[in-house]
Amino acid sequence: MPLSAALDFLKQHDARYVRELCDYARIPSVSAQSQHAGDLRRSAEWIAERSREVGLDTVVHTTSGNPIVVAKTPRTDPAKPTFLVYGHYDVQPPEPFELWKSPPFEPRIEGRNVFARGISDNKGQHLAHLNAVEAWLSTGSDLPCNLTFLIEGEEEVGSKALYEFLPQHAKELACDAVVISDNGIPSLRHPALTYALRGIAAMEVRVDGPNRDLHSGIFGGSVDNPALVLCQLLAKLRDSKGRISIPGYYDDVQKLSTYERKQMAKLPFQSEKYRKFLGVPKLFGEVGFTPEEQRTARPTFEINGLTSGYQGEGSKTIIPSWATAKLTLRLVPHQKPAKVIAAVKKHLQNLCPPTVKLTLIGGHGGEPYRVEPTGVLAQAALRALRAGFGYEAVLAREGGSIPIVSAFRQHLKADTLLLGMALPDDNPHSPNEKFSLDAYALGMRMSAHLWAELAAASPGK
Secondary structure, three states: OHHHHHHHHHHHOHHHHHHHHHHHHOOOOEOOOHHHHHHHHHHHHHHHHHHHHHOOEEEEEOOOOOOEEEEEOOOOOOOOOEEEEEEEOOEOOOOOHHHOOOOOOOOEEEOOEEEOOOHHHHHHHHHHHHHHHHHHHHOOOOOOOEEEEEEEOOHHHOOHHHHHHHHHOOOOOOOOEEEEOOOEOOEOOEOEEEEEEOEEEEEEEEEEOOOOOEEHHHHEOOEOOHHHHHHHHHHOOEOOOOOEOOOOOOOOOOOOOHHHHHHHHOOOOOHHHHHHHHOOOOOOOOOOOOHHHHHHOOOOOEEEEEEEOOOOOOOOOEEOOEEEEEEEEEEOOOOOHHHHHHHHHHHHHHHOOOOOEEEEEEEEEEOOEEOOOOOHHHHHHHHHHHHHHOOOOEEEEEOOOOOHHHHHHHHHOOEEEEOOOEOOOOOOOOOOOEEEHHHHHHHHHHHHHHHHHHHHHOOOO
């Protein structure tokens, strides 16, 4: 059996795969820091060479930024479905160095974990898929599908080059679905398909009053205080039950189905443990939803920062001339960032008193994302997760945003399956980032099963 041979191959080469993972992680491919430009090129060449060793036709594309690697299975068969695997070789800055227990680019194995910057986010996860392809091809088996790997080097800084690349190479990258492993699972016993992501809408609110800071004793009581007005405005945007009080805000919100809520209830979420982890006296969220639903499947309104008046040592008795707040709203399917920002602006303008001037500045936005969890490809992915990890797979949603999935849908007309391998304590973006070697090995097994499951489930194939 081809799949059986591939799984045996993965087991036999486990030690080599760990060595190669460490070699990849040694390259300090920090995209946010210009001094690492050479390291980023070296990282692109490393994953390109590894793709060629696997047996893929590989091209390193020069871009306006860091290189993009495209690797494809040879002899594309038009009768087979095609899937695209996305990943990124760039990593977050490792600072502060003093909080690392070992140098961030000298991988350290401790027990069944390997510690290094970028090991989980995202080098280990896309390398697992590449290794699974090698297992198929090296055992003389034809993959049941065509595969394309798209590995970029700017994910941590906004993917500018990839957004330029996608429309230019849409025909070359055409696929039936995209697979991304750049996220996490609740535990090794709870492999998960992340089928939905929240979107985001950002804006800034500014309230201007007098043309300068005023003495609060001489002028206080005769002019409005911009800081107080701003606080009063913001306080009216959410009620005591956690509902956002903006007219029309929930109009486009897609309700959770009974199936989705039952699936989410299977996740190993412990409210009290979560509360202690956050260090808050009591959890708070929209009434009628569990904490897991509140943080992943419901829209939010958050104040990210408030600035006004004197912030130095001691007291300064003034009425500040201005006050500002930075806001972000996490959105769920089918909310639209532009529509939501327009509703917030209109509501604030209606609430604002004539004693101050209100300025509203719209910021960046990202669409929420959802794949139908009962669809044939989603169910095929769940079967692959079960086969690879050895435990019943669950459905999950994430509260954060991955904007590139919307770009794949726009330019490739393809949905994305998010099949993470990272664990909750892997510390991506933080000191002592790690990757579980068990997750690495099981992720490779999952990937070996995935291509057979997806190919068999693909409509018309």
